Amino acid sequence: MVRLLASVRDVDEAVAAATAGADFIDLKEPADGALGAVAPEAIARIVSVLRARHPGVRISATVGDLPAHEVDEILARVRRVEACGVDYVKVGVWPSPSPGPVHALLEALAQQGGDVVPVLLVDAGLDESLVRHALAGTAFPAVMLDTTEKRRGSLLQRVPLATLAGFVATVRAHGRMVGLAGSLRVDDVPTLVALDPDFAGFRRALARYGRAGTLDPRLVRRLRRALAAHADAPLPAGA
Numbered sequence: 001m002v003r004l005l006a007s008v009r010d011v012d013e014a015v016a017a018a019t020a021g022a023d024f025i026d027l028k029e030p031a032d033g034a035l036g037a038v039a040p041e042a043i044a045r046i047v048s049v050l051r052a053r054h055p056g057v058r059i060s061a062t063v064g065d066l067p068a069h070e071v072d073e074i075l076a077r078v079r080r081v082e083a084c085g086v087d088y089v090k091v092g093v094w095p096s097p098s099p100g101p102v103h104a105l106l107e108a109l110a111q112q113g114g115d116v117v118p119v120l121l122v123d124a125g126l127d128e129s130l131v132r133h134a135l136a137g138t139a140f141p142a143v144m145l146d147t148t149e150k151r152r153g154s155l156l157q158r159v160p161l162a163t164l165a166g167f168v169a170t171v172r173a174h175g176r177m178v179g180l181a182g183s184l185r186v187d188d189v190p191t192l193v194a195l196d197p198d199f200a201g202f203r204r205a206l207a208r209y210g211r212a213g214t215l216d217p218r219l220v221r222r223l224r225r226a227l228a229a230h231a232d233a234p235l236p237a238g239a
């Protein structure tokens, strides 16, 4: 079954999402962008509460929205977030007109080791060269797609399904986990399940009063049920 990654901003949301059945708790401040950061002290506190109350849940956290050329700051933040005891550190990878800085960032993250998960931002389409770079070597346990412009429709409307299916197959063929996110909605679940990533990430669909509003555990349960109900669905014709 596609596992559910729920983005949360604080300890109350984290416990509520884990109790409602989220498999991955992703610590992120949704009011501060696609990969807005939670302060390290808060991350450490949430990790200790989740480890005690939901030991089975996997925990990720983000480092904030930073462009690829700020590689030293990104690496410093990765180290700070890792020190909080999370399982994965998500780092946003924005495409740039010249791919050099982005490739250099991926190489620097790979050398750093640890459990960094590159999140490729695909508002302008999927740059296959970034996927190849992310999969070179064995550094990253997972690779994920997401979007930054959250009001422009879901990932499934913005990237061709055949491209997404190819991405899932390529990452999995390299033995990594593959994740999809980007304004995904409960209506996307049948197609999402057919694409069969290891996990799907949600914030907007879990929150009341917009993405930066409050997480509603009933919406987490609803998505969890939908993911289970559509397991093994085929891809739509033409994908």
Ligand SMILES: O=C[C@H](O)COP(=O)(O)O
Binding pocket: 005, 007, 026, 028, 146, 147, 150, 181, 182, 183, 184, 201, 202, 203, 204, 205, 211
């Ligand atoms: O990591 C997943 C993201 O937080 C997804 O957020 P979104 O559903 O609002 O695009």
